[in-house]
Amino acid sequence: MNKRTLGQSDLKVSEVGLGCMSLGTEKQHALSIVDEALELGINYLDTADLYDFGTNEEIVGEAIKSRRHEIILATKAGNRWEEGKPGWFWDPSKAYIKEAVKRSLKRLQTDYIDLYQLHGGTIEDNIDETVEAFEELKQEGVIRYYGISSIRPNVIKEYAKKSNIITVMMQYSxxxxxxxxxxxxxxxxxxxxxxxxxxxxxxxTERPVSQANANIKKNGYLSYSYDELVKTKADIEKTAPDLTATETAMKYILSQPAVGAVIPGASKVSQLRENIKSVSGRRLTEQEIKALRFYTKRDVYTAHRG
Structure with missing residues (x-):
């Protein structure tokens, strides 16, 4: 599989990584998905301490412990919880991040994390303190690089200006x-x-929009009504008729030079294989990319801009 370099780092990751959140908690099933991902050329795994309250990190740690040197391992912190208590709360403090990383390292059965990410963030946070925590962890050799997972324009702008982040994780399709x-x-x-x-x-994906869940049928998806989804999906599929819907969707994202990797989740091995297969073969032409942009909306985040 093709590899890309993340930001200004020496981390070379497979174009398709594995978003581990949807692995589930059935250990053997989850391990089979991770094992297959690694066999098929994925070297980038993304988890978080919050996923299943640490269980996801434990499963990922078990899966990679014998081949840690082959893996670019990413996890996240900032959502704080207490064992045995429901729910969590946001805590991007330096003290908590430096405490959370120790627990993640133990669960992941490793002594370093390749990419440590802040799992959210608000403009009201003490961003300088958070950055200081990540920089100290880098100096200590506990993490190699750091990034943020955020969709908030004001937060992204501050971290881009004040820190040495190499990545921003965002929902993008x-x-x-x-x-x-x-x-x-x-x-x-x-x-x-x-x-x-x-x-x-x-x-x-290849699944018809008519099979979407009841909520999407009633309320649509983001700014798309259900009827708009039906039409837009048809327009997408006719743009590159020799490609599957999954291939078109994945290749479009990877056509953007700023994108380091896509990380679709997979709860079944068959989904994983389809995701990996979708990035092989030909690339989208410039004409196809322009058509896809014409048929889809380019909305902007309207909140969290100040």
Whole structure:
């Protein structure tokens, strides 16, 4: 599989990574998905301490412990919880991040994390303190690089200006093109976008829109009504008729130079294989890319701009 360099780093990741959130908690099933991903050329795994309250990190740690040196391992922190208590709360403090990383390292059965990400963030946070925590962890050799997972323009702007982040993770698909506002400026700063949700909850796969869940049928998806989804999906599929819907969706995201990787989730091995297969073969032409942009909306984030 083709590899890309994340930001201004020496991390070379497979174009398709594995978003581990949807692995589930059945250990053997989850391990089989991770094992297959690694066998098929994925070297980039993305988890978070919050996923299943640490269980996801434990499963990923078990899966990679014998081949840790082959893996680019990413996890996240900032959502704090207490064992045995429901729910969590936001805590981007230096003290908590430096405490959370120790627990993640133990669960992941490793002594370093390749990419440590802030799992959210608000403009009201003490961003300087958070950055200081990540910089100290780098100096200590506990993490190699750091990034953020955020869709908030004001937060992204502050971290791009004040820190040495190499990545910003954002939901990005043909049905959610809001990140495109930021692609050129992030690329200029040497920051890569990690695209989660590239298949828009399955709306951009081969599954017909008519099989979408009741909520989407009633309320649509983001700014798309259900009827708009039906028409837009048909327009997408006719743009490159020799490609599957999944291929078109994934190749569109990877056509953006600022994108370091796409990280679709997979709850079954068959989904994983389809995701990996979708990036092989020919690329989209410039004409096809222009058509896809014509048929889909380019919305922008209207909140969190001040």
């Amino acid at each position: 043909l049905l959610d093109r809001r990140p495109e506002e930021w692609l050129s400026s992030l690329e200029e700063r040497g920051i890569s976008v990690i695209a989660r949700g590239p298949l828009a909850k399955g709306l951009l």
